[in-house]
Amino acid sequence: MQQICLAFCLIGALLVMPMRLVHARSLDTAAMCERTAELVAGETKVPISVLKAISLTETGRKRDGTFRPWPWTVNMEGAGHWFDTRDEALRYVFREYKRGARSFDVGCFQINFKWHGDQFASIEEMFDPLANGRYAARFLRELYEELGDWTQAAGAFHSRTKIHADRYSKRFASLREGFIEEDRNMAQLRPARIQDTAAISPTRSSQDLSDIPEIPDIVSAQNPVVPPRRANSYPLLIRDESATPRLGHAAGASLFASALARRAEK
Template sequence: MPPLARLAAAVAVLSCLQIAGGDARASSDAAGASRLCDRAASDAARRHGVPLDVLRAISRTETGRSGIGGLQPWPWTVNMEGTGRWFASLDEARSHVFRHFKRGARSFDVGCFQINYKWHGAAFTSIDDMFDPGRNADYAAAFLKRLYAETGSWSDAAGAYHSRTPEHANRYSARFERIRATLPDTPITASQGWPIPRTGAGRPRTRTPAHAPLIGRGTAVLGSLVPLSAGAAHPALIGLDERDADHARTQP
């Protein structure tokens, strides 16, 4: 092989190795981010007496995207006034929310369990607080436990978590149960996952309004985010095919 050809071949091999290494790091990073939600779910399940598989299924129904080992939750998910997106990092997700918050947006969902700011934000000290996987999961678990006490069924509680309209609640419950049935039996321990990122110096900490209701009684509570493509590997728009005009957020 001529010297130039050998050089070109060597460069091609190195490029492939670099790409493979980058893909491996990206996969590892994605798996670590997903484990933030599962670790938070595990902690919240113990605190509130909610079955772990219920919380894990809810987080996947709300934010799940295809990853290593199947459908995985994504902590940097935002649904802004009906448009859902996965973001590559907490900073990107936070910047998106604050940009829209400054223009007046108040109805948006954030985090592993897609907690809605307008109707549930008063339970948190700030929007940053809502993004924290542990606090996001803790609120979701407490809320689901109250819904279980009301409905007597975790499947029905999951449906009510999404909507008070039977048609929408039943559709959500069916998806929740399908996802729940695919989860492995091995629990996620509190020691797994990344350290939860904290707000850095100079980050905006927009406080929630003191009068915002914690729990409403209208047509919908929270909402599911359904990926456009099961094979999506990067942040992408999420098809909100289970939402409609009836899914405004729960009114007080």
């Protein structure tokens, strides 16, 4: 009898273990965006609460019972897609690009390729949480200097159309409340270290699509330097040098806007 009970216990443990591993991997992946927000906040002085609320507004979804951001999120022409891995997201974007798609948002902070892709060496770099976050912080800082208010800056980050910006700002402000305490504790946070950045960047698998070069810091605090073009596995996704869209002039087509549009149609 004891042997039968032991056998059932072992079977149960084997069934539960894979689910726990999947849960742990999901938490680690979601934490990439959160750790990026913390690191970039220290670099740029953009409040942690602002960056975390933007990432959650743009990419948040419930996984394993918690509402968390997700780095492998793509908003393709108004439709949101969450992928389990970076490679899956890259394959999808490449396929849609070949189809003719140009307006799509990627990564922790949903940077739009059509309007901001020329600021990155490749689409692979746009997906990197740190590169994505640093650019988002630079953009938000410029908007804050223009508008003088983080909530308004968040709205403009999403759209320059007032009705869309106002709706987005309300959602952003609500989510930001949950992170305000982290702003107060900013001075007590430990300084960013090299190993912090290693924890944020995705681990490459043996099935990676290409050798992706190290991600440069594309946003310096006072004197931004445009990184040189580098070889990558998606040459069609490198922006044309003649395209120079200005920051803050995108119409905005985030997952939040898509949800509102669908609600309005009902």
